[in-house]
Amino acid sequence: MxxxxxxxxxxxxxxxxxxxxxxxxxxxxVENWAEIATVFAMIEPISAxxxxxxxxxxxxxxxxxxxxxxxxxASGMRFAGQGRVFGIVxxxxxxxxxxxxVCRTLEGKP
Numbered sequence: 001m002x003x004x005x006x007x008x009x010x011x012x013x014x015x016x017x018x019x020x021x022x023x024x025x026x027x028x029x030v031e032n033w034a035e036i037a038t039v040f041a042m043i044e045p046i047s048a049x050x051x052x053x054x055x056x057x058x059x060x061x062x063x064x065x066x067x068x069x070x071x072x073x074a075s076g077m078r079f080a081g082q083g084r085v086f087g088i089v090x091x092x093x094x095x096x097x098x099x100x101x102v103c104r105t106l107e108g109k110p
Contacts, residue, residue: 005066005100009042014065014081016073033078041067041079043086046104062089065103069093073101084108 017033024030047062063086065079079086086105094102 005042007068010040010067012041012043012081014039014041014067014079014086016070017078017080019076019078033080036072036077037070039067039070039079041065063105063107065105067101067103069098069101073103079103079105 015035016037016039018036020032020034021029022032042065044064044066045062046064065086067073073088073091075088075090077088079088084107086103086107088103088105090104091101094100
């Protein structure tokens with residue numbers, strides 16, 4: 001049975017970005033993010049947790065971002081928009097029809 005997603009809920013404009021590296025003037029590597037597409041998506045918060053490490057408290061907020069199906073979206077990419085960044089952890093087609101992708105993300109993670 002196909003999952004129904006109201007396309008009217010895909011109204012948040014996000015930049016889909018992919019990481020690349022470039023040599024700096026000192027011979028090191030600099031990570032750059034390049035926009036590969038502008039997409040419209042639905043963002044849903046699904047969990048939040050506090051992480052402690054290196055004498056610092058960090059907040060990890062997980063979101064589910066649903067968008068129209070697009071080839072090439074993978075873990076390690078990110079969404080950016082409205083002053084927020086969402087690192088993509090997993091990507092899947094919820095009903096295997098090639099209509100939508102659901103990405104589980106971590107906010108604030110590049």
